[in-house]
Amino acid sequence: MTTAPGNPDAPLFIGLMSGTSLDGVDGVLVAFSPEGKAELRQHASSPFTDDLRAELLALNTSGTDELHRSALAANGLVRTYARIVQELLAQAGVAPSDVAAMGAHGQTVRHRPREFDGTGYTLQLNNPALLAELTGITVVADFRTRDVAAGGQGAPLVPAFHAGVFGRSGETVAVLNLGGIANLSILRADGGVLGFDCGPANALMDFWCHEHTGQWFDARGDWAAQGRVVQPLLGALLEDPYFRLEPPKSTGRDLFHPEWLRTRLATHGGLDASDVQATLAELTAISCADDLKRHAPDARELIVCGGGALNDHLMRRLQAHLPGVTVQSSLAHGIDPQQVEAAAFAWLARQCLLGLPGNLASVTGARGARVLGAIHPV
Incomplete structure (x- = not known):
């Protein structure tokens, strides 16, 4: 492109x-x-x-x-x-x-x-x-x-387009779209394509940010970066069966909605709001990274698009979980992530x-x- x-x-x-x-x-x-x-x-x-x-x-x-x-x-x-x-x-x-x-x-x-x-x-x-x-x-x-x-x-529908734009013969490349939901396209070295929704991306982070700061989203992830990851809460979030489903799979706000989060927070009271935001960012980063490791262990590049590509904290957390993979915005390939x-x-x-x-x-x-x-x- x-x-x-x-x-x-x-x-x-x-x-x-x-x-x-x-x-x-x-x-x-x-x-x-x-x-x-x-x-x-x-x-x-x-x-x-x-x-x-x-x-x-x-x-x-x-x-x-x-x-x-x-x-x-x-x-x-x-x-x-x-x-x-x-x-x-x-x-x-x-x-x-x-x-x-x-x-x-x-x-x-x-x-x-x-x-x-x-x-x-x-x-x-x-x-x-x-x-x-x-x-x-x-x-x-x-x-x-x-x-x-x-x-x-019925979703995701973008992997075929991703293959035409980002695919490379003889090399496995992954494309991660971070919108409200995170979806991953795996463009295999042999031309095969796999794609599915990993779980929540911005949907829960945006909800929590607006509820506690009045802002519609956490610009650059600065607020999340001020918090600390609450490991017991993260573990409770990751227990949802969706994360263990095998593709094909897709999801949305029908599952990952505010009540889904509130239910899990009910047993982890007294948390600082910024710590919850940091934990939600970590949920997105670790669920996406784990899916990439599981389904494309040979991938050495993860191209990120969608609004989440502008979240510097989230991009850093993705890179931290994928030390052998180059994580970069689609802008590095000449295409604005938005x-x-x-x-x-x-x-x-x-x-x-x-x-x-x-x-x-x-x-x-x-x-x-x-x-x-x-x-x-x-």
Whole structure:
């Protein structure tokens, strides 16, 4: 993936991403060569308003009048998407008609694949029809449900894109996305790909930080760095059976939510808030490092993307647990860590328009390759 302008006639796609961290929306304008090589043209981002963020967070758990509230929250989310799209087009000096399509993932509020009836479900708040109306651009959305219908987890979907961008023949490379949830892509030396969710990344740290400091996130991890890891609490957190599950597996706020944390804190009272933050950072670092050691012991490089790549304390803790591995931000490879996932959904939109698979059965556990997404023509 490159960032310098290349072929001016290459088809343009937009990718939009608002992840489980609920920090806002990232959008990218990407040009793709006929071979699928991505060239980043423009990036824009916007935080959520406090009201929208609070409502999206609340809709992750059962509440009153959910259908009505979800529909309105989806409209609010899409209006934020539309502003990002308009900013991208203005900055790049291109018209809506110049963009082949945009991939709009939506906001995941429930993720329960394979549960209840054997199929389960995954829910992303979105209104792609409204987004097409507001922007004048074809929208591709609903990427996860076809994979779930085919028996898969519906997540993570980015490993196939990671393989194209970061994979190297003859060398195993790992890519760790630290959003609300941590997901790991293992790009094997022989071309094979494995990917899965490791557990919580920013979701619990952001919750704890906001509850005790009023800030939405712990900038650079400075607050966590002031605390000490509480080993008994860390051990209790790591006892959750999810960490011992074998891939394919995926998770979200359905499992790793504030009550999950409060339940475990109840038997570890009197702790300093900064010590809890340090322990949550350690939970992310050690669970991700252990997964890398278990599933890719030959990896010598871990490329980190997502908002967690900007958490200096977390990056230091990852490196401490992986002494034989080079841990570095995707920025070292020329890609801003905040832009990687959005670019992946631009790629997924292109795959859908071309009628090409977007999932990897080796990652999600689906019965096979599937074309992902529903197209909403302009």
